[in-house]
Amino acid sequence: MYQYDQYDQAMVDARVAEFADQVKRRLSGDMTEDQFKPLRLMNGLYLQLHAYMLRVAIPYGTLSSKQMHMLAHIARKYDRDYGHFTTRQNLQFNWIKLDDTPEILTDLASVEMHAIQTSGNCIRNISSDQFAGAAADEITDPRPWAELLRQWSSFHPEFSYLPRKFKICVIAAQEDRAAMRLHDIGIQIIEKDGVHGAAVYAGGGMGRTPMIAPLIKEFVPLEDLLSYLEACLRVYNRYGRRDNMYKARIKILIHEIGADSYRAQVEEEFAQVKALGIDPPRAEFDRIAAFFAMPDLDANASDDLDLSHKDFALWVGQNVAKHKAAGHAIVTISLKPIEGIPGDATSAQMDLMADLALQYSHDELRITHAQNVVLPHVRKADLFAVWEKLVAAGLATPNLDLITDMIACPGLDYCSLANARSIPVAQKIADRFADLDRQRDLGELKLKISGCINACGHHHAGHIGILGVDKKGKENYQLSFGGSGAQDVSIANITGPGFDEDGVVDAIERATDKYLAERRDGERFIDTYRRIGMAPFKEAIYG
Amino acid sequence: MKLLTGNDLNTGLVTWWTGKDWSIHIEDAVDVGEDGETIAAAEELARRINGPYVIGGELTAEGPRPAHIKDRIRALGPTVRVDLTLKPNDPSAAERVI
């Protein structure tokens, strides 16, 4: 894992001091809310439905056990004993007092964490593959690239007042586990003539106008990367729309002028920017990359695994993935128990996961965009011990990528932007499909729920997507099928008229029954949908 | 009736105008008539409230009830965590705000 040097620490400490001063000026009346709002947002502090909410950055979803313990400590000391892991691989505290925030940020800084640029019209926390560094299918660890971008984008003087927020994702595997092409800029590290470089996609996103990012540049060598991104951002900063906040994301700019025109403008800008010498030397990348070296794994670890315990075997089959090293595995801890709230974890659960990471996973944890937690480097011989401890903490639900492993935004229970509640719908669906045999029979089925068109719950990218809307003061839910955030990326289509809370659960059941009747060997729900189209599903739902 | 609400500047908690002060309990809220905007401006200037706004509602046997679901959830707390609401011992409170 990356470790701060004195420069990184000084930057974060300076930010804490700056924000402490800003909070003081706000409380003393030197600043109006209008002036304070963009500043608190750039420190991840929102005013939500019930209280201030603090969003803590977990850069590219990686954290140590010490950092996870600190999140638990903050939840206990300043909040109400829990936190919410988000689709941006971050953590949100829901009940924060304004005058506690400097102290919380100080606590975070003591373990090399912060809330910098987790909101605001700036470059947000860089997201990445939760299996980075462990995945059997990656060509390299994408996190050194992501850390390079984290530093470049932190307090960027030119790009802190962009037309709108800006999200960057970096992956390096064949399988896209991070919804890379649904980001403002998506980067896939690829190899060309034995050298790694970045394939740059731009203009993807969800929200009210979902778009899949087109390829802008096939291969940007490492030594040009920051110049190239600087050019991408400068074109956006200068020409992105500022007249209408709903049309201000880069996806609208690229859609309106076309990918070719955007690419040409970026190239022109790049020619100017490249001459400025803003790209760090290879030695800086190597310095960062050294922190991400594979931990000292047990070279003699055995691949043997005793699967005679039925429940353990179910969990291994569903929640454990292939590691690049022999004798090891990647464990995903589901934060989707049937009665639970997707993505929520108590302080005690955070502490337990931190302890497991220290004991069994070389001190590393990851957060996934599907709101789960990963132990990336576990010896197969330790899996049973890990599982037993997870069972005791209610963290061993064997439902990864099944219908009850839902993404759900906080919705109208917490969020001031939401139009409808997401969590109760998620809970009703989970209840309906609680039977594990039934879930397993349905196979991989990614169900994603957003409580408003901002789409934090990624509903456009769900095999089944649900969007909550406000229909004359009543919560109403629109259903859509056929979305994907993976390498087979696609945007979901709306089935037809919306439903009330119970109605949408019934409709999903009719659709999954239809899938079971129509599917061919090995087809997932989305494969059948793609083959037979919407009409048969519509018929099944609306009859 | 018209209610004036906002969030406490420091705690961020949802509060309701009681006629002379702010309360986290909607039962204490009063009808502000046409004075909502004026009170809001003065209270914001005095740094006692963040983002105050006036909403419509009706007076019921249980007290004032906001017209919109969002404000009814604000008045109670998260419906999926009754233990964290202002009525932790009333499991049906969540259903009544929907």
Place this chain on the structure above:
Amino acid sequence: MVDQLNHTTDTPIVSMDEFLSESNAIAVRIEPGEDARLLLPHLDRLTLVEVAFPKFRDGRGFSSARILREAGFTGTLRAQGDVLIDQLSHMKRCGFDAFAPDVPLNPDHAATALATWPEYYQTAADKAVPIWKLRHG
């Protein structure tokens, strides 16, 4: 620096349109939607460029400033309008060396804001040495 905080000038400042059609002005004002690159052929006779910030949220002026400095503009570069204390550091990094805020800035607060960062991660239009260079000499 601080004496440039609430900067005034007697030099007449003309709009981009006027400047580009009338050849003898030495000071020009760029609005957010205008292209700073159109000034590049005329930098040698410009002594002051004023970049307008009608709303602090509109960050186009940050790019205008950098484009001018990157092209070698050495005159006064002034940020005018809804300029806030907490933006000064970024503005300075983008090349601004004078400020004409709508609401005058408190010099003490400005000095604190400008001293926020001990170092910087990126290269920009100021003289600051980026952290990566400090790391590798």
